[in-house]
Amino acid sequence: MTVDAPVAADTARPPRRNSRRGEPWLDWMTLPALVILAVVIAYPIIRTVLTSFYDYPLFNPEHSFIGVRNYHRLASDTVFWQALRNTVVYTAASVLGAMLIGLTLALVTERLRGPWRVLRGALLTPWAVPVIVVGFLFRFMFDEQGGVVDAVLLRTHTTGTAVPWLTGGYWPMISVVIANIWSQAPFFLMVFTAALGAIPPEVVEAARIDRAGGWTLIRRIKLPYLRDAALVGTLLMVIQNFNNFPLIWTMTGGGPAYGTTTLVVYVYRLAFTSYDLGYSSTVGAVWLVLLLAVAVVFVRVLRRRSA
Amino acid sequence: MTVEERPTKHRGGRRAWFTRVCVVVTVALFAVWTLWPLYWMAATSLKSPLEATRLDPTLWPHSFTFANFRALFTGTVPFGTYLFNSMFTALVSALVAVVVSTLCGYGFSRGGYRLTGVTSIAVLATQMLPLVVLIGPLYLLLLKAHLLNTYLGLIIGYTSFSVPFGAWMMKGFFDAMPREIEEAARVDGNGRLGVLFRVVVPLSVPGLVTTAVFVFMNTWNNLLYPLTLASTDSRQTLPAGLMQSFSGTFKTDWGGMMAAALITSLPLVIAFFAVQRFMVRGMTAGAFAGT
Numbered sequence: 001m002t003v004d005a006p007v008a009a010d011t012a013r014p015p016r017r018n019s020r021r022g023e024p025w026l027d028w029m030t031l032p033a034l035v036i037l038a039v040v041i042a043y044p045i046i047r048t049v050l051t052s053f054y055d056y057p058l059f060n061p062e063h064s065f066i067g068v069r070n071y072h073r074l075a076s077d078t079v080f081w082q083a084l085r086n087t088v089v090y091t092a093a094s095v096l097g098a099m100l101i102g103l104t105l106a107l108v109t110e111r112l113r114g115p116w117r118v119l120r121g122a123l124l125t126p127w128a129v130p131v132i133v134v135g136f137l138f139r140f141m142f143d144e145q146g147g148v149v150d151a152v153l154l155r156t157h158t159t160g161t162a163v164p165w166l167t168g169g170y171w172p173m174i175s176v177v178i179a180n181i182w183s184q185a186p187f188f189l190m191v192f193t194a195a196l197g198a199i200p201p202e203v204v205e206a207a208r209i210d211r212a213g214g215w216t217l218i219r220r221i222k223l224p225y226l227r228d229a230a231l232v233g234t235l236l237m238v239i240q241n242f243n244n245f246p247l248i249w250t251m252t253g254g255g256p257a258y259g260t261t262t263l264v265v266y267v268y269r270l271a272f273t274s275y276d277l278g279y280s281s282t283v284g285a286v287w288l289v290l291l292l293a294v295a296v297v298f299v300r301v302l303r304r305r306s307a
Numbered sequence: 308m309t310v311e312e313r314p315t316k317h318r319g320g321r322r323a324w325f326t327r328v329c330v331v332v333t334v335a336l337f338a339v340w341t342l343w344p345l346y347w348m349a350a351t352s353l354k355s356p357l358e359a360t361r362l363d364p365t366l367w368p369h370s371f372t373f374a375n376f377r378a379l380f381t382g383t384v385p386f387g388t389y390l391f392n393s394m395f396t397a398l399v400s401a402l403v404a405v406v407v408s409t410l411c412g413y414g415f416s417r418g419g420y421r422l423t424g425v426t427s428i429a430v431l432a433t434q435m436l437p438l439v440v441l442i443g444p445l446y447l448l449l450l451k452a453h454l455l456n457t458y459l460g461l462i463i464g465y466t467s468f469s470v471p472f473g474a475w476m477m478k479g480f481f482d483a484m485p486r487e488i489e490e491a492a493r494v495d496g497n498g499r500l501g502v503l504f505r506v507v508v509p510l511s512v513p514g515l516v517t518t519a520v521f522v523f524m525n526t527w528n529n530l531l532y533p534l535t536l537a538s539t540d541s542r543q544t545l546p547a548g549l550m551q552s553f554s555g556t557f558k559t560d561w562g563g564m565m566a567a568a569l570i571t572s573l574p575l576v577i578a579f580f581a582v583q584r585f586m587v588r589g590m591t592a593g594a595f596a597g598t
Binding site: 028029032033034037039041043044045058101104105112121123125128129130131132133137138141145146151185186242245250253263264271272277280285288295298299 | 333334337341342344345347348351360361362364407410411413414415417418426428430432433435436437438439440441442443444446447448463464466467474499524527528529534535545546549550553561571572575576578579580
């Protein structure tokens with residue numbers, strides 16, 4: 001019989017000393033996954049970084065080493081900076097909007113009782129709708145010719161002329177963000193609902209006895225409890241939106257011009273519509289470094305929470 | 308222990324009434340915001356082509372018809388093929404991911420080599436990668452291996468997000484499982500693998516199912532890989548297939564597009580409500596890969 005640390009002591013986390021007791025097979029079990037990741041993740045990343053130093057047309061076997069010339073090109077590439085700005089705007093607006101809506105809904109639906117709880121389930125549905133469907137759907141609704149949004153605006157005389165949702169000025173970015181908020185607000189609704197459920201009932205009860213009104217209760221008691229959930233949720237969604245491809249690609253294709261081209265879309269366009277894999281890899285490599293910074297923050301926060 | 312009077316009883320009157328009105332109005336407003344697009348998708352899919360493309364749209368289908376759905380399976384867009392390809396690749400991916408990540412997750416959770424911490428954090432970090440950075444080299448790799456336009460190629464591509472996600476998620480499930488159960492089974496004379504397959508796996512069925520459903524959903528959602536790794540109709544999945552058909556020939560067939568969108572959504576909506584209870588945990592293990 002093996003004797004472990006006292007059972008009572010290992011409630012916090014499982015002891016990790018198995019291989020010392022002669023069970024290396026446990027470690028070998030991770031091998032298939034690690035091999036797969038080496039092929040489909042590690043290799044492509046290394047290859048991307050290497051390719052970024054080459055002139056590398058996608059369908060041409062001829063490619064030549066050109067040193068850091070791609071990186072010089074990037075520094076003076078206005079589209080790159082525009083794409084970076086678009087990425088930040090798209091991500092910040094989407095996450096902020098989705099979080100506020102999710103928070104409001106979580107606080108409000110918490111008060112629903114009985115059969116009305118079904119409504120909360122219904123409010124979650126957009127999260128399950130495939131992203132490309134969201135893209136198609138909003139492209140249809142925002143269409144200038146026969147799109148329902150403009151039709152309603154015109155019929156109610158809110159605007160005199162049709163709003164160019166997908167074609168003019170800043171509107172395409174706004175439309176994409178609206179669609180994205182629609183699709184992601186349920187995520188925050190779920191996260192905040194779970195966090196609200198984890199508030200000890202005694203705390204709320206005590207505050208109620210002290211005659212804290214609804215608003216004070218929310219601001220002083222509930223919101224502080226939601227801070228962790230908000231942090232993790234925000235980080236996850238920031239990373240996801242940084243990397244979001246299908247919504248923008250189905251709604252606007254990154255256009256008009258480069259108006260809604262985020263970095264991900266730019267990398268894709270460079271590689272698969274301009275067939276310039278070398279420069280695409282350069283943009284990708286720089287993007288990876290920027291993401292790494294965000295990922296480090298993310299892991300730090302997660303660790304601090306679990307510690 | 309004294310039973311406190313429920314405080315809501317104190318606060319009758321105007322203020323409570325005002326709060327209630329606020330709640331109802333907010334809920335109603337957001338219900339419209341959430342449900343309107345879904346309604347519009349369903350309504351449009353049931354309109355005749357003529358009605359669906361009217362410049363002055365009708366609020367409900369006057370010409371109630373299932374023609375759009377019928378056309379999907381009889382028309383020129385090989386919707387049935389797309390549907391099968393999506394279903395097939397998503398199911399196989401889910402299966403592969405569950406097997407590989409059960410092994411990996413268990414190893415991470417119970418194993419003890421020094422690097423476990425670093426490796427598992429690295430696996431977590433790979434979930435934050437933009438798939439678009441991987442796609443160029445993956446494309447060239449599969450090109451060389453003659454795996455472009457094959458199911459196998461697509462499934463290999465999908466492992467780049469399903470395996471890290473699954474491994475991390477399963478590690479979480481195993482971490483939460485008390486080890487005493489395994490110790491007890493060992494004492495009862497089970498071999499090591501016997502413990503894993505006869506005791507641990509049956510106990511982690513909820514985790515396995517959740518992981519499988521998540522991978523299924525992510526795969527179903529993925530546009531980037533089929534768009535690049537499968538260019539022929541016979542191997543195209545729904546997202547890329549629809550994208551291509553509706554940005555070309557069928558640009559203005561809104562009714563057909565909404566019918567296709569509705570069918571594309573159904574499996575995910577069903578899967579979602581099946582695992583809704585585990586949703587939050589799954590999402591904090593790694594958000595949906597947005598690509």
